Amino acid sequence: MVPISIEQFVSQYTKNNPSTNKKSFTNKLNESVNSKKFGAVCIQCGNPIWAIGSAVADWNGCFTCITGESDSDDDYEIDDVC
Ligand SMILES: [Zn+2]
Structure with a gap:
């Protein structure tokens, strides 16, 4: 997975999903x-x-169960837990 900081991911995600409450x-x-x-x-x-x-889907899941895909090379994970 590609490591990203929480701040970076939040700003990217809220840019793509403008209705999201940044703080929550x-x-x-x-x-x-x-x-x-x-x-x-x-x-x-x-x-x-x-x-x-898990944060986006709102339940505790692994990459495969959440996305239905096994290839996570291009997907982000928070750097602290990557
Ligand atoms: Zn799973």
């Missing part, structure tokens, strides 16, 4: 990053969660 999305992202640091796992398959996807 940042909080949500911080929460899933912390969950991942403490070993949160995907509720479907038990793999480590994808912090960005």
Whole structure:
């Protein structure tokens, strides 16, 4: 995965999704990053969660279960937990 900082990702995401509340999305992202640091796992398959996807989808999931794809090389993950 491609590492990105929370700030960078939030500004990119809110640019593409202007209706998103920047502050609450940042909080949500911080929460899933912390969950991942403490070993949160995907509720479907038990793999480590994808912090960005879990924040966006609003449930703890890994990349594959959230996107249905196995190739995550071009996708972002927060640098702290990448
Ligand atoms: Zn999964």
